[in-house]
């Protein structure tokens with residue numbers, strides 16, 4: 001939460017409960033990719049007041065500027081957002097386009113990378129492929 005308050009101070013924007021709720025979602029779902037649509041759906045289950053996707057995009061842009069979160073694009077141009085951590089490795093499935101954060105270690109050559117995306121089939125798709133053959 002501390003990071004969020006610093007970010008809002010730096011950007012000179014006010015605290016809002018929506019902003020905090022979105023950030024909390026990232027803290028809760030550390031390893032899960034969240035698209036803006038998913039964030040809207042989760043928030044609208046929790047909030048009596050409807051939150052629009054444009055509002056969510058606006059908040060996400062602020063988070064991105066503060067480097068609180070990272071954005072990863074999948075093969076069908078959906079953008080997913082993750083809590084920002086150093087040297088993260090993301091995997092995008094070349095079959096179903098699912099985006100996941102992996103616990104892979106970054107090799108020496110890429111130590112200075114902000115984050116890395118690997119394009120390969122996810123476990124589920126590999127399993128289905130093996131079943132089919």
Ligand SMILES: [Zn+2]
Pocket residue numbers: 093094095096097098121122123124125126
């Ligand atoms: Zn897959």
